[in-house]
Structures are given as C-alpha cells and as structure tokens.
Amino acid sequence: MTTYLDVRRLHGDALEAETADVALAMDEDAFRAFYDRTSRALWGYLSRTSGDRQVADDLLQECYYRLLKSTVPFESEAHRRNYLYRIATNLVRDTRRGTRPLFAEGVEVADLEAPQAHADAAERADVRRAMGRLKPRERALLWLAYAQGSSHSEIADVLGLKTGSIKLLLFRARRKLAALLAPQVNS
Amino acid sequence: MTTPRVQPTDADIEAIVADAIAREAACAGSEAQPPSSAIVWWRAQMRARQEATRLAEKPITIVHALSIAAGVGLMLSVIGYVVAGMKGSWGWLSKIAETATSAFPSVPTLSLTSPWVAVTLTAMLVSALIGSIAAFVILSDE
Numbered sequence: 428m429t430t431y432l433d434v435r436r437l438h439g440d441a442l443e444a445e446t447a448d449v450a451l452a453m454d455e456d457a458f459r460a461f462y463d464r465t466s467r468a469l470w471g472y473l474s475r476t477s478g479d480r481q482v483a484d485d486l487l488q489e490c491y492y493r494l495l496k497s498t499v500p501f502e503s504e505a506h507r508r509n510y511l512y513r514i515a516t517n518l519v520r521d522t523r524r525g526t527r528p529l530f531a532e533g534v535e536v537a538d539l540e541a542p543q544a545h546a547d548a549a550e551r552a553d554v555r556r557a558m559g560r561l562k563p564r565e566r567a568l569l570w571l572a573y574a575q576g577s578s579h580s581e582i583a584d585v586l587g588l589k590t591g592s593i594k595l596l597l598f599r600a601r602r603k604l605a606a607l608l609a610p611q612v613n614s
Numbered sequence: 615m616t617t618p619r620v621q622p623t624d625a626d627i628e629a630i631v632a633d634a635i636a637r638e639a640a641c642a643g644s645e646a647q648p649p650s651s652a653i654v655w656w657r658a659q660m661r662a663r664q665e666a667t668r669l670a671e672k673p674i675t676i677v678h679a680l681s682i683a684a685g686v687g688l689m690l691s692v693i694g695y696v697v698a699g700m701k702g703s704w705g706w707l708s709k710i711a712e713t714a715t716s717a718f719p720s721v722p723t724l725s726l727t728s729p730w731v732a733v734t735l736t737a738m739l740v741s742a743l744i745g746s747i748a749a750f751v752i753l754s755d756e
Contacts, residue, residue, distance in 0.1 A: 496662065558638070573636055
C-alpha cells in the first residue's frame with residue numbers, strides 16, 4: 428500500500444529530477460565537438476531531402492536530441508553519424524508537407540560577381556527542380572552517396588535497406604536524375 | 615546528313631550527377647546556419663529534465679487517483695450504511711409529505727419514501743463529495 432511517506436519520496440524524486448543534471452548519451456564536450464563536425468552537413472541533408480529550409484531548421488535540434496536520448500552503444504564516430512542520419516531520414520519521412528519551396532524557387536544571383544554567375548544559378552535551379560521531382564528516398568540515396576560520400580553499407584544502414592539493393596537503387600536514381608537534367612547530359 | 619547522337623555512358627551520367635550534387639552540397643553548406651552547439655546542448659538538457667520530471671510525477675498522479683477512488687468507495691459504503699439504518703424511520707418523512715400536500719393541495723405529491731427519491735438524493739450527495747474532493751486536489755496541486 429502506498430503511504431504518505433511514499434508520496435513525499437516521489438515528490439522529492441520529481442524535484443530532484445528538475446534540478447539535477449540528466450543522463451544523456453554523451454557528455455557536453457564530446458557532444459559539442461560532434462555537433463560542430465556534423466551539423467552543417469546534416470542541415471544540408473535535411474534541407475535537400477525535405478525540400479524545405481524551415482523543416483531543416485526545425486528538425487535539426489530534434490535529430491540531436493534523439494541522438495542524445497538514445498541508448499545505443501556506438502562503436503565509432505561513423506556509427507554515431509549514421510545513426511544520426513537515420514534519425515534525420517525518419518523525421519523527414521514523418522514530416523511530409525505538400526509544398527517543397529526549395530525545389531520550386533530559383534537561385535539568388537545578387538551576391539555572385541563572377542561572369543558565370545547567372546549561368547551557374549540557372550544550372551543550380553535546374554538541379555533543384557530535378558531533385559524535387561525525385562522520390563524522397565532517391566534524393567536521400569543520391570545525397571548520401573555523392574554529397575556525404577557514404578559507402579553502400581552506410582547508405583543501407585541509414586535508409587533501412589539491404590546493402591545488396593543499394594547499387595541498383597543508386598543506378599536507377601542516377602538515371603532518373605540524369606534524364607531530368609537531360610539538356611546538361613546531352614551537352 | 616545528321617551525325618549519330620552519342621548516348622552518354624554510365625560513367626558520364628555518374629560524373630554529371632555527382633558533380634551536380636556536390637555543387638548543391640557546397641551551396642547547402644554555405645546556406646546552413648545551425649544554432650551554436652552550446653544552445654543545442656542547453657535545450658536538450660532542459661527538455662530532458664522536463665521529461666524526467668514528468669515521468670517522476672506520473673506515479674504521484676496515480677496515487678492521487680487511487681486515493682480519490684478509495685475515498686469515494688468509503689463514502690458510498692458509509693452512505694449505504696446510514697440509508698440502511700434509516701430505512702425503519704421513513705415514517706416521519708411520509709408525515710412531512712402528507713402535511714405539505716394538505717397545506718398546498720396544488721403542489722403535486724412527492725413520495726419521499728420512494729426508492730427513486732432516495733437514489734437521487736444519494737447521487738446528489740455523492741456528486742457533492744466527489745466535486746469537493748476534486749476541487750481540493752486541483753487547488754492543492756496549484
């Protein structure tokens with residue numbers, strides 16, 4: 428039977444939890460170093476797979492929080508990073524929105540002074556539009572392979588796929604993007 | 615005469631795609647303005663503390679609910695006991711009802727000894743008790 432003293436003890440535990448440091452998967456120094464190494468690239472992954480910078484801003488903190496709360500014993504930095512990207516992939520999948528402004532908008536050229544600036548901006552806008560027409564999984568595959576330089580097994584780990592299927596999926600995604608970038612490919 | 619169109623090889627396609635994505639990645643890298651690691655760490659700490667507090671308070675809420683349920687059960691048993699004890703003395707209530715009916719003939723007769731009236735009165739009493747206990751719990755939480 429629960430006594431008055433038990434209730435007081437539980438109240439005490441609650442107050443203690445409010446004031447004491449809570450146990451997270453990493454200590455502060457290790458986390459901050461890891462964050463500084465990975466946050467920009469992760470933001471890029473979030474923004475380009477979701478197609479929305481606002482979503483990337485919103486999900487970035489959530490990704491690191493979930494990583495900190497995880498109880499997975501990480502064997503290496505790469506393992507931890509892959510786990511972080513898997514969290515990001517799942518969050519993006521859960522946050523599907525109708526509009527993807529990043530893929531619809533052009534690229535600003537105001538700050539670019541090089542003569543090639545306008546051509547580059549137009550090319551980049553084409554790439555974004557083409558990426559916007561890919562499936563989210565295809566975008567993630569290509570981004571992990573060519574922006575992150577991840578291996579097939581790492582990509583499989585992040586996306587929850589079989590390693591053996593990555594080669595074929597990448598091949599198809601490449602073909603699809605190339606077809607969408609047809610003028611560039613032909614030239 | 616038209617020149618035959620040369621199909622790009624897989625290697626060509628891979629090079630073009632890799633180049634396009636690498637450039638987009640560089641662009642994303644320059645766009646990225648993530649919050650500082652100190653802020654992210656602080657927010658994570660705050661959130662983890664709040665969650666820990668919520669988890670620690672959950673058993674207290676259960677204890678409150680059990681206490682209220684036990685109190686209500688006790689009250690009901692007391693009321694049942696009192697009602698059972700009063701069963702033999704319903705006569706005075708009948709007299710009051712008869713007096714009221716004779717004094718105000720236009721008022722419809724209300725049988726105070728009816729079991730429905732007893733149930734209604736008991737329900738009202740129990741509601742008042744539960745309401746006061748709930749008010750006490752809410753105010754004590756605040």
